[in-house]
Amino acid sequence: MSKRVRITADNAEKYFFLEPFDHEKTAVIFSCPINEYNEWLFQDASRSQKDHIAKTWLLRERSTGKIAAYMSLVMDAIKLSFTEKELHNLNYPFKTIPAMKIAKLAVDCGSSEKYKGIGSFMIEAAIGKALVCNDDYCAARFLTVDADIEHNEGVLAFYKKNGFILNAELSGKNRKTISMRKDIYG
Numbered sequence: 001m002s003k004r005v006r007i008t009a010d011n012a013e014k015y016f017f018l019e020p021f022d023h024e025k026t027a028v029i030f031s032c033p034i035n036e037y038n039e040w041l042f043q044d045a046s047r048s049q050k051d052h053i054a055k056t057w058l059l060r061e062r063s064t065g066k067i068a069a070y071m072s073l074v075m076d077a078i079k080l081s082f083t084e085k086e087l088h089n090l091n092y093p094f095k096t097i098p099a100m101k102i103a104k105l106a107v108d109c110g111s112s113e114k115y116k117g118i119g120s121f122m123i124e125a126a127i128g129k130a131l132v133c134n135d136d137y138c139a140a141r142f143l144t145v146d147a148d149i150e151h152n153e154g155v156l157a158f159y160k161k162n163g164f165i166l167n168a169e170l171s172g173k174n175r176k177t178i179s180m181r182k183d184i185y186g
């Protein structure tokens, strides 16, 4: 494999642009190692967007127009224990805290061969959307994810490297996903 270009927030715009998924103008060519994630983009992203269940964003390579990655975002709320709230200096009597969730995230195999850091950049891009939401529309303190350890055991390491921590609630034994959060303002 030739040396991969490392994508960071500083150089991402040179190589990629982010656009909302639009099934009417999108020829969807995409392949990641987990078929469920390919099928989501081919079959479910359009319907879920029309039904206002998930908003999907595509990362396209500037030079080719190819889809390098996608993510689907939804609004969320997480329940935090007293100790977890203390960790984020959230001194409120209620347990439930607003969040934005990465419902789906996947990087195209061909793009992974050319670039490193696309997945991490997509998390930065999700935070960017959450910041706009906070500034102009409604509050979301955390970015959350149900890390899909059933299909990708290493995905926990990926999210930890990107600053996510485990949620006490919903992280039990025998789960197929692990609930995680990242403090957008932490």
Ligand SMILES: CC(C)(COP(=O)(O)OP(=O)(O)OC[C@H]1O[C@@H](n2cnc3c(N)ncnc32)[C@H](O)[C@@H]1OP(=O)(O)O)[C@@H](O)C(=O)NCCC(=O)NCCS
Pocket (backbone or CB within 6 Å): 032, 033, 034, 037, 105, 106, 107, 108, 112, 116, 117, 118, 119, 120, 121, 145, 146, 147, 148, 151, 152, 153, 154, 155, 157, 158, 159, 161
């Ligand atoms: C998980 C995924 C989005 C990561 O994207 P990516 O572009 O490969 O990730 P990055 O290059 O930004 O990796 C950031 C760091 O996480 C690490 N990492 C990424 N995937 C990993 C894995 N499966 N196991 C262990 N570490 C991993 C990288 O080695 C890198 O570490 P480094 O900075 O020390 O070199 C991508 O592999 C993917 O699409 N997988 C299939 C779908 C999937 O599992 N989605 C997540 C469901 S919740």
